[in-house]
Amino acid sequence: MTSERTQRLLAPAASKDPFTKLTLHILQCSGTAPCDWCTKHNLACRIDESTDSRRKIHIKRKIESLESDRDVLTRVLESLRNSGVTRMHSLLQLIRSNASLGELQLFVDDRLENARTADSALEDDEVQMPDDSVFKIPRRVMNVKRLADQPIFRVPAKPWTRVTDDDDFVSHLISLYFTWRHSCFPCMDRVPFIRDMKAAKLSSRFCSPFLVNAVLANSCAYSDYAEAYEVPSDPSTRGTHFYHEAKRCFEQEDGLSTIATVQGLAVLSTCAGLMGKDRRGWIYQGQLAFAAKELVRTLPLTPSGLIIPKSETERAIEITLWGLYITTIAHALAYQKPPLVERPRFPYPPSSHDDDSPLWYPYPQGGEGLQGHFMCYFNSLCKLTTIVDEWCTLLFDGFTKPALEEIRHMEKKVYRLLLEWEMALQPCLKIESRRVILPHILSLHMYYHDIRITVSELAGAAVYGAKSPRSGLDRHPEQMTLSSARQMAGLMEVHRSLWGIDLFPASHIQWITVSMFTLLGGLDNPANQEAFVTLTTAAKVASRRWPIAKRTLRAIQLTGRNMRVRLPPETDALFTDFEREIWGPGGRKGLSSCYPNFAVLAGSLRDEEVELDRFLEKQDVLDASDMEEEDEGVE
Incomplete structure (x- = not known):
């Protein structure tokens, strides 16, 4: 009996002898895949190049490709050895920017080879490159092979999206979102969202097709999979298929103000901005402001003075509304526009160092989970946002132009509040050279410096x-x-x-x-x-x-x-x-x-x-x- 693999390799023929079938196919084959003979007879061409008469050609091409890559790498290494500090630094920065071998070859051809003489003359006058290796933790190399991918979360594609039915790909995108976006600007409670998405029930409270497709659209930018593009090889189409599907799902919701709808609008408005469509994103933020008010009205929270455990829904709303506030204020500062979402009427979500709090995993690089300190981070980000809110409300409310003295006073007040905020940071949120600093904690400090720059420069220009x-x-x-x-x-x-x-x-x-x-x-x-x-x-x-x-x-x-x-x-x-x-x-x-x-x-x-x-x-x-x-x- 012939094996299943053998049957797949052979083109149909009258003879029952496998050898005869294979010989007939090779004689008729035009040397391309699919070959003309199989195309003419409407057959699937399954010949393996490594097993037929074209094997030598296949191997030769492979060797030529490897030799070409080796030649590029050799020349890059030679350029690093022979160039002056300036050119060497240029090449190093190009490599760090994830340039392809072809781009490196162009650089070597066009830039380095013609600059050696000039570099040698300038060598003595160059500024010494500083040691940038203060942190000695080794970098893991990302394995981009699909078979080696181990998403943090395993969730189904259906019934949440019509774009794909690939559970692995959707799990990959969801894992990317909670690694790189949600940890910095959270607008949902991760635990009930993942639980409801796994349940695959459209009646879920914390998950919906609109929210899922908005998240997937946002996540595609972090993915290197071909499926992340709507049009293959066109980087401008990353996530656009999920983006359009999210818009379709939003229209079908017909004005509902559920938790998932509000969260989806927050994610979609951010996604639109990152796609260079922030004029559309501001429309979503306007809808978001109305939906958030409706959410508060229809789902009242437990009064803050009562010491009773919050329900899952109340906790989710609390995180959502503070998350929306954080996101919209950050957008207001970046785009110099009035804030569209008011500060929530309840206290900041409290800091927490619980041992059972969620871990942060460096996906897709792989590695052990690390204590994320998410609630400590969230609490500090809420406090930082209230400082920014005061500045944005004064300068960008759109109704009155503040007096110069008001701007001077607000600038001083912001800097005083920023200093107090920085001094009150918990140890788990500080930058220390002897411990691992997670990306969202680095983001917190970057936001702090962005505020300092923005307030100082704009106050100076105004005054x-x-x-x-x-x-x-x-x-x-x-x-x-x-x-x-x-x-x-x-x-x-x-x-x-x-x-x-x-x-x-x-x-x-x-x-x-x-x-x-x-x-x-x-x-x-x-x-x-x-x-x-x-x-x-x-x-x-x-x-x-x-x-x-x-x-x-x-x-x-x-x-x-x-x-x-x-x-x-x-x-x-x-x-x-x-x-x-x-x-x-x-x-x-x-x-x-x-x-x-x-x-x-x-x-x-x-x-x-x-x-x-x-x-x-x-x-x-x-x-x-x-x-x-x-x-x-x-x-």
Whole structure:
């Protein structure tokens, strides 16, 4: 009896002899898969190239591919050995930005080989590279093979989404969401959500198709699986299939204000912003504000004065409403808009060091679970958000323009509250060199420095104007904002040393962008240059995953050009690769973003559009005009 495998390998024929069948197929085969003979006879071509007469060709091609890869790696190694510090640092940053072998080869060909002589002359004048290995914990290399993937949560695809029926892929995305997004900006209680999703019942209280598809759309940016793209090989379509499905599911809910609906709106509005569609995202936030009020009205909470255990529903609502408040205030600060969600009427969720609290796992790298300190983190983030709320309410309420004295007073108050917040941090939330710092705790400190930069720069622009000195006796000096920007780069280096640079929370895009805009005004300082290089590397990694990161990095590049700032030479290769491989001629396609150019807000760049889509559109028009003038000159 022939085996099942043998039967699959053989094309149908009249003879019952397997050898005869295989011989007939090979004689008729055109050498491609599927072959012309099988196509003509409407048969599945199953010939294994390694077992037929084409084996030598197959092996030869494999050897040639391996030799080509080895040649690239050899040349990269040679360039690292022979180049000066500047070029070596450029290549190192390009490698850290997750560049492919092809991109590395282009860099070696175009940049390094022609610069050896110049580098040798400059070698003695280079600034010594600092030791960036304060944290010695070894980095784990992510195994991208599907068979080796071990999601943290095992959940079904059905009945939650129509996009896929692959339980493994959906489990992969859900695990990514709770590792990289939820831990930083939680808006749901994880335990009942996972439980209800596993139950696969559409009548569940804490899970719905709308919420699940919004989460899956958000998670696709963290995935390297082909299924994360709606259109294969098109990075701009990461998660768009789940995004459209989430919108469809939301329309079917017909105005309901359930816990899952409110949570889904929070996730979807964030997802829209990361896709470069934040104008649509603000519409969702407006709907979210109304839905949150309806949720509070229809599901009253236990009065805070009563000491009785909270029900699961009450706990879920409490976490949800504080999570919505945190998210919308962060968006208000980033986009310079009035907050749309009011502060919850009940106290902060309390800190907790329970031994049975959820662990954080470094998925998909693999590794042991670590104590997440999620409730301690959540409590501190709530307190930090109330500080930001005061600032946003004063400056962006949209009804009255605050007096200059009010802005001065609020700036001082914010800094006093920030200092008190920092001093009151629990030990589990502090940055210490001798212990592992989790990504969401790093995010907390990055948000703190982002607030310091934003408040100082905007207060200075409002009170002193763009033409005044950027420092003075009665305001925080420029050095304070530059110091926070350098601290931001240091925190990203901690993340890289502990968890790698390929994955980090999407919220880091905002912190990185504001810091880079700030550093543009101080690149004459070597320490600021080094910080800018570090942040550029992270921004380029983010530009491969999130459309908004691609557009903000382009805005930083063009802003530096308009400010006539010479960017650090170590970033030349990064921006060259970015323009060639990531930005391309259709870089603005699908962009509808009012994300502000921070350099324009702070007064460092004048007479330019503030909103991102209009700024990039104007720059494209100017670039096109310059090209036409060059063409006329050639004629």
